[in-house]
Every structure is written in C-alpha cells, then in structure tokens.
Amino acid sequence: MPTFTDATLHRWLVASRVLAAAVGGYALTSAATVLLALIWPVPQAQAIVFAALMSFVLYAGVIIWVFAVKHLRTVWLGLTAATVLCSGLAWLLLPGGAP
Amino acid sequence: MQACNNPLGTKPALQSLYEVVNSVMKEGFRQSMAWLHTWSGLVVGWVLFFVFVTGTAGYFTYEITRWMQPERPLQGTAPQYDQGRLATMALDRLEQVAPHAEFWSITLPHQSLGTRQLEDFSISWETMPLEGHEHGTRGSEKLDPATGGLRTDVEPRETGGGNLLYRMHYALHYIDYPIAFRIVGVCTMLMLLAIITGVITHKKIFKDFFTFRPGKGQRSWLDAHNVISVMALPFFLMITYSGLMFFYTDYMPAGIAAIYGTDDKAGERFFKELFGEHSHEAVSRPKAPVTEMIARAESAWGQGEVRSVLVMHDGGEEPFVDISRVYRDKLRWFKGDVMRFHAHTGAPLPPEEDDNAAVRTTQTLFALHEGRFAEPWLRWLYFVAGLLGCGMIGTGLVLWTVKRRKHHGASGAGIGNRLVEALNIATIAGLPAGVAAYFWANRLLPVEIADRASWEANFLFLLWGETLLYAFFRDTRKAWVELLGLAAAAFALLPVVNALTTDRHLGITLPAGDWVLAGFDLTMLGLGAAFAYMAVKVNRIWLKKAAAVETGNRALLAGGVA
Structure with a gap:
C-alpha cells in the first residue's frame, strides 16, 4: 500500500496513544477521584480535597501506563474497563445513585 | 532461538528467555519514557520557562514593587506608637464609616514578615449583606497615626509592580483568566509528567549527578541538564504539585460535581462545609477597653508585637476581639499567635480551633509554594531554586535542538x-x-x-x-x-x-x-x-x-x- 506507509501508520498509532493518555487518562482519573472521595473515611468535603490531592499523581501514573503498554488495544480496553468499574462503584456509593 | 520454539524447555533456557524478555521490556519501557520525557517537555517548555521566570521574580514581589514606586520613602525602622491609642482612634473611625458591619479590622503600624515591609496604620471592614445577597461590600482606609483621620500620601506612579509579574506566572497576560490558568494547568501537568519520566529514564541518577563533561557538545548539555534537574528535584516536585493543587476545584472538578452537584452554588456549598463557616451578626463597639487587651498582649509578647485587632460576632456566640501578633517565619505564617477576648466583658476566651486536616494540608502546600514565610536567606534559596528551574527547562530545550543538529x-x-x-x-x-x-x-x-x-x-x-x-x-x-x-x-x-x-x-x-x-x-x-x-x-x-x-x-x- 503506497499511500498508507509505515510512517503514517506510526503517526496514527502515536496520535491514538496520546489521545488515550490525555482524554482517556483524564476520564479514568476523574472517575477514580470521585470513587476515592466517596470511600475516604473523613468528612465528605475533606475527602474531596484528599482525593484531589491524589488525583494528579494518579493521572501521571495512568499516562505512564498508557505509554508503557505494548499493544494499543490493551490500552483502550484497560482504560475503558477501569473507568467503567470506577464510575459504576462510585454510582453505587453516591447518595441517591443506586436504585 | 531454542527458547522461543520451546517455551517449556530446560530451566536455563527459560531463565535466559526471561532475562532477554525482561531486558527488552525494561529497555522498551525506558525508551518510551524517554520519548514521553522529550515530547512532554518540549511542547510546553516555552510556556514553562515563562512561568518559571515570572514565578521566580514573584519571590521578590514586594521588593520589585517598592523599586517600581521610587516615590515611596526609603526604608526606615518602624516608629513606635501607642498602639492602644491608635486602636481607639480606629474604632472611632469605624463607628463612623461602617456602622453596620460583619467585621471590623484594624492594622496597627508594624514591620511585617508576610509582606516584608512596614505595614501602615489602616482599617478595613465588610458591611452586613443586603437581603438576598451572599456577601456585603468591603472597604478600607489608611489612617494618619497622628490624628486618626484619613491619610494623604504622595501618590506613587501607576505601575503593575512585582504583582503583575507574579500574576503572569499563573494567569499569563492578554488572555482571559479562566482560559489562561487552564493552559498553565495543562503545562504544569506535563511538567509533572516530564519530571517523573525524566527520573525513570535516568539509569544512574546518583552517579550522573557528579558527572559533568564540559566542552563535549551534546554530552555536556545532557550532563548540565541532569545536574541542574537533580539538584533541585524536590523543589521542582513540590512547586509543580502544589501549583496543580491551587486550582484543584477547576483542574479536577469531578468530585465536587458528582457529590455536590453542578449548579452555581455547588462550589459554595462545598467550601462552606470544608471551612465550617459561621453566620455573622453585626458588630458594635466593644464595651470592654481594647487598650487593656492590647496591653495584655504586649506584656506577653513584647512591645510593638501587636499587628492587628479584629472585632467579630459569630451567630449565636459571644462577640469577641482578636488581638494578633506580628507574623513570624512560621510555615503557615498567617496563623500567628492570637489572644481572644470577650468584646463586652474583656474576659479571655479560648482561641479559635485550628482548621481541619484537609484545610491545613492545602494551606501548607500553598505556603510552601508561595514561600511567604521565608526569611531573607531562605527567600534567596527559593530564588536560586527558581533559577535552577529556568536552567533545567532551558538546557532541556537546547538539548533537543543540539541532538537534532547532530542528526541533520x-x-x-x-x-x-x-x-x-x-x-x-x-x-x-x-x-x-x-x-x-x-x-x-x-x-x-x-x-x-x-x-x-x-x-x-x-x-x-x-x-x-x-x-x-x-x-x-x-x-x-x-x-x-x-x-x-x-x-x-x-x-x-x-x-x-x-x-x-x-x-x-x-x-x-x-x-x-x-x-x-x-x-x-x-x-x-x-x-x-x-x-x-x-x-x-x-x-x-x-x-x-x-x-x-x-x-x-x-x-x-x-x-x-x-
């Protein structure tokens, strides 16, 4: 395929990974932060602060993971699964969240 | 390769396969981290350099402002006043200008560490909020210590001073504030990433710290970048992380949005709960003599050690007067010694409880970031660390071009x-x-x-x-x-x-x-x-x-x- 060279493919793969890290990583971090804020055993407002305090190192960790994993499919699947898991648990714990 | 064809082969073969895979994985990992370090550093390097230059200048905000207002008098020593008499005059003035106020605050002339300058005699207040309003309006006046009336100073020239430089390091310039601090936020996050990946990339971080090979082109730039970066590594981590925390409600709003809602008042509800705010009643002139409270504080702390007087009345509680001591070089410098008295009986009251752990944590981080507690020598260390930050970013940026110049x-x-x-x-x-x-x-x-x-x-x-x-x-x-x-x-x-x-x-x-x-x-x-x-x-x-x-x-x- 002359139009779809290795270089172009490589660029798309890198772009996909950057997107996964920036946007997917942020989504996962947000979900995890909500979950942390709900389970941290201190008064609610304080738990928000501590969860936020953890969130930036968590985000950095997720980004590093995204770039360390070999297959892009693992990256997107992993991010999606973890985000769904965290948001699901958070939703169950939220007052008035679970039915 | 035998090991590949037969993964369950002999133990040594398995061992060597493991070693090969392990080293490939490790090298691969280190390589991708190096890639991440290079690019996350490059794309935000120039903004970060600007942030570090203006932020470093910010450690001398007050000093720069003083230089930029040459009309102000030379620095002298604080003249000694009868602080009790000044407080009485200030109360007279406050009764006149702010009869229906949520609080009255009087700053007595003193040498402050927080602002590192002579604090003038001044009053400030906030009026009780009108029906349907959350806050009243704030006001302040500078008073003449001789007469207690309004003070007229020589107006210094109009200048942005050190403050404008300092503000640029998080609000940039010409750009709307909400956009600007988010741009800085993205850059800060990438800086955190660049710091972590930089450390990971670096195999021999300790050994390289003592290695500098000058005059060797790219190698020298790399050495310089390593030495500078490692030298102030704790400072860089602290400044980056605390920088992100300043805006945590905007950078990571998910927690508040999910738990407190997304309406306009959500943030307010969160902060009220976090800080445990009281309602306030209108203050009135204390019936107990404030001069005596000041005298008691001075006998405990020493002459000229009283910085301010605060009159306040929390809803459902007794009205009180807080006498505050001049700020020292404590990390949370704004939490100095305070003596609290009943406004009408003059009886000592227990001082306010300290803030909760979360508030104290953020205050500590912010105090570390701003360094306002730092006495002059420590302040210079902050300044040097800031310059090292400029050096780290600068050498990193140069390294990028030196590498490519070599290739192309x-x-x-x-x-x-x-x-x-x-x-x-x-x-x-x-x-x-x-x-x-x-x-x-x-x-x-x-x-x-x-x-x-x-x-x-x-x-x-x-x-x-x-x-x-x-x-x-x-x-x-x-x-x-x-x-x-x-x-x-x-x-x-x-x-x-x-x-x-x-x-x-x-x-x-x-x-x-x-x-x-x-x-x-x-x-x-x-x-x-x-x-x-x-x-x-x-x-x-x-x-x-x-x-x-x-x-x-x-x-x-x-x-x-x-």
Missing part, C-alpha cells in the same frame, strides 16, 4: 527545527531581556501617561516578540550571541537608568542601608554579568567551531583544486 547537520534542519531554535533563543535570551524592558519602561515612560501599568507590560511582550522575529530570520549562532548580549546590557544598564531618572539609586540606597532597593539594583547587575558570561561563552565556542569548519572547508577546497 546545521543546515539540513526543516522549518520545525528552525522554529524550535528561534523559540529557544527568543525565550531563553529574549524573555529575560523583556523582563528588563518592563523595568526600563517603569523608569522611562512619562509618569502621567494613561494606562501606564499596561504599557509597562506591553513593553515586555513587544521586546519578547521582537526577539522571536529576530531569532527566526537571523543566523542561529549570531542570534544567540547577540540576544544574550542584549539581555546582559538590558540588565546591567538598569541601575544606570535608575540613577539618571530617580534619586533612589545605589549612591543613595547603599549608604542609607536600604537593602531592598539596593538589592534590586545589585541583582540586576548580577543578572547582567550572568548573561554577559553566557554570551561570551557561546561566542567563544562557536567561533572556535566556525574556525575549525572554515579550515576544513579550505582544506577541502584546496584538495579540490589540486
């Missing part, structure tokens, strides 16, 4: 490299020159010109933009040397400009022992010397190289001819 040759570089190179020159040499231009404008712009403060800032960015154009069209090597020279001259000549335009120059400030004003001029001379050194150094290295290339060319030519 000086001329073979594309427009992308050219742009990076120009941005590097303009930022590393041009931006500091722009900061100097900001100070020049302060001295040279007519005092009565309209929008004077914004014109000072315009000069900073005009010069910076100018240097970018210059660097783009001029030969790279010449541009480096010339713009470093420009920065050197711009800083070194500032004390001269100062001497020609004001009577606050070294000839006066040094004999008077005003180390704030003299220190500013001396620092400018020091910065001028530093840039001059860099200009000379770069010039020498490249002249040598250019000469070597020339000789090579001539030999080649001679060979061709022969």
Whole structure:
C-alpha cells in the first residue's frame, strides 16, 4: 500500500496513544477521584480535597501506563474497563445513585 | 532461538528467555519514557520557562514593587506608637464609616514578615449583606497615626509592580483568566509528567549527578541538564504539585460535581462545609477597653508585637476581639499567635480551633509554594531554586535542538527545527531581556501617561516578540550571541537608568542601608554579568567551531583544486 506507509501508520498509532493518555487518562482519573472521595473515611468535603490531592499523581501514573503498554488495544480496553468499574462503584456509593 | 520454539524447555533456557524478555521490556519501557520525557517537555517548555521566570521574580514581589514606586520613602525602622491609642482612634473611625458591619479590622503600624515591609496604620471592614445577597461590600482606609483621620500620601506612579509579574506566572497576560490558568494547568501537568519520566529514564541518577563533561557538545548539555534537574528535584516536585493543587476545584472538578452537584452554588456549598463557616451578626463597639487587651498582649509578647485587632460576632456566640501578633517565619505564617477576648466583658476566651486536616494540608502546600514565610536567606534559596528551574527547562530545550543538529547537520534542519531554535533563543535570551524592558519602561515612560501599568507590560511582550522575529530570520549562532548580549546590557544598564531618572539609586540606597532597593539594583547587575558570561561563552565556542569548519572547508577546497 503506497499511500498508507509505515510512517503514517506510526503517526496514527502515536496520535491514538496520546489521545488515550490525555482524554482517556483524564476520564479514568476523574472517575477514580470521585470513587476515592466517596470511600475516604473523613468528612465528605475533606475527602474531596484528599482525593484531589491524589488525583494528579494518579493521572501521571495512568499516562505512564498508557505509554508503557505494548499493544494499543490493551490500552483502550484497560482504560475503558477501569473507568467503567470506577464510575459504576462510585454510582453505587453516591447518595441517591443506586436504585 | 531454542527458547522461543520451546517455551517449556530446560530451566536455563527459560531463565535466559526471561532475562532477554525482561531486558527488552525494561529497555522498551525506558525508551518510551524517554520519548514521553522529550515530547512532554518540549511542547510546553516555552510556556514553562515563562512561568518559571515570572514565578521566580514573584519571590521578590514586594521588593520589585517598592523599586517600581521610587516615590515611596526609603526604608526606615518602624516608629513606635501607642498602639492602644491608635486602636481607639480606629474604632472611632469605624463607628463612623461602617456602622453596620460583619467585621471590623484594624492594622496597627508594624514591620511585617508576610509582606516584608512596614505595614501602615489602616482599617478595613465588610458591611452586613443586603437581603438576598451572599456577601456585603468591603472597604478600607489608611489612617494618619497622628490624628486618626484619613491619610494623604504622595501618590506613587501607576505601575503593575512585582504583582503583575507574579500574576503572569499563573494567569499569563492578554488572555482571559479562566482560559489562561487552564493552559498553565495543562503545562504544569506535563511538567509533572516530564519530571517523573525524566527520573525513570535516568539509569544512574546518583552517579550522573557528579558527572559533568564540559566542552563535549551534546554530552555536556545532557550532563548540565541532569545536574541542574537533580539538584533541585524536590523543589521542582513540590512547586509543580502544589501549583496543580491551587486550582484543584477547576483542574479536577469531578468530585465536587458528582457529590455536590453542578449548579452555581455547588462550589459554595462545598467550601462552606470544608471551612465550617459561621453566620455573622453585626458588630458594635466593644464595651470592654481594647487598650487593656492590647496591653495584655504586649506584656506577653513584647512591645510593638501587636499587628492587628479584629472585632467579630459569630451567630449565636459571644462577640469577641482578636488581638494578633506580628507574623513570624512560621510555615503557615498567617496563623500567628492570637489572644481572644470577650468584646463586652474583656474576659479571655479560648482561641479559635485550628482548621481541619484537609484545610491545613492545602494551606501548607500553598505556603510552601508561595514561600511567604521565608526569611531573607531562605527567600534567596527559593530564588536560586527558581533559577535552577529556568536552567533545567532551558538546557532541556537546547538539548533537543543540539541532538537534532547532530542528526541533520546545521543546515539540513526543516522549518520545525528552525522554529524550535528561534523559540529557544527568543525565550531563553529574549524573555529575560523583556523582563528588563518592563523595568526600563517603569523608569522611562512619562509618569502621567494613561494606562501606564499596561504599557509597562506591553513593553515586555513587544521586546519578547521582537526577539522571536529576530531569532527566526537571523543566523542561529549570531542570534544567540547577540540576544544574550542584549539581555546582559538590558540588565546591567538598569541601575544606570535608575540613577539618571530617580534619586533612589545605589549612591543613595547603599549608604542609607536600604537593602531592598539596593538589592534590586545589585541583582540586576548580577543578572547582567550572568548573561554577559553566557554570551561570551557561546561566542567563544562557536567561533572556535566556525574556525575549525572554515579550515576544513579550505582544506577541502584546496584538495579540490589540486
């Protein structure tokens, strides 16, 4: 395929990974932060602060993971699964969240 | 490979497979981290350099502002006043101007560490909120210690001062605040990432710390980048992480949105719960004598140790008067000693409980970031650490181009490299020159010109933009040397400009022992010397190289001819 060279493919793969890290990583971090804020055993407002305090190192960790994993499919699947898991648990714990 | 064909082969084969995979994984990991380090650093490097330059200047905000207002008097020692008498006069004034207030606050004249200057005699208040409003309006006045009436000072020139420089490091300039601090946020997050991946990439972090091989091109730049980065690593981590925390409600709003809702009042509900705010009742003049409370505080802390008086009445509680001690070099400097008295009986009351753990944690982080608690020597250490930050980002940016120059040759570089190179020159040499231009404008712009403060800032960015154009069209090597020279001259000549335009120059400030004003001029001379050194150094290295290339060319030519 002359139009779809290795270089172009490589660029798309890198772009996909950057997107996964920036946007997917942020989504996962947000979900995890909500979950942390709900389970941290201190008064609610304080738990928000501590969860936020953890969130930036968590985000950095997720980004590093995204770039360390070999297959892009693992990256997107992993991010999606973890985000769904965290948001699901958070939703169950939220007052008035679970039915 | 035998091991690949037979994964369940003999133990040594399995062992060696494991080792191979392990080392490949490790190298692969380190390589991807190096990639991440390079790119996360490069794309935000210039913004971060700007943030570090203006933020580092911010450690001397008050000192810079004082220099930029030469109309203000030389620094003296705080005159001793009868603080009790001043407080009584201030209460008279407050009764007049703010009869229906949520609080009354009186600042007595004192030498403050928090603002590192003589605090003037002043009052401030907040009126009770009107029906349907959350807050009342705030007001303040400067009072004359002799009469208790309004004070009329010499109006200093209009200037952005150190504050505007300091503000730029998180709010940039010309850009809407909500957009600006988010841009800075993204850059800060990438910086955190660059720091972590930088440490991971670095195999021999301890050994390399003691390694510097000068005059070896790319290797030397890498060594310099390593040494600088590792030297102040804890500072960089602290400053980056606390920088992110300043805006946590905006950078990571998910928690508040999910738990407190997304309406306009959600943030307010969260903060009320976090800080445990009380409702307030209108204050009235304390029936107990405030002079006696001040005397008691002074007998405990010493003469001249009282900084302020606060009158307040929490809903459902007794009205109180807080006497606060002058701030010391405590980390949370704003939490000084306080004596609390009942406003009407004068009986001592227990002081307010300290904030909860979360509030204390954030306050500590913010205090570390701002360094306002730091006495002069520690403040200089903050300043040096900030400069090391500039050095880390600067050497990192240069390293990027040096690497590529090696691969593509000086001329073979594309427009992308050219742009990076120009941005590097303009930022590393041009931006500091722009900061100097900001100070020049302060001295040279007519005092009565309209929008004077914004014109000072315009000069900073005009010069910076100018240097970018210059660097783009001029030969790279010449541009480096010339713009470093420009920065050197711009800083070194500032004390001269100062001497020609004001009577606050070294000839006066040094004999008077005003180390704030003299220190500013001396620092400018020091910065001028530093840039001059860099200009000379770069010039020498490249002249040598250019000469070597020339000789090579001539030999080649001679060979061709022969």
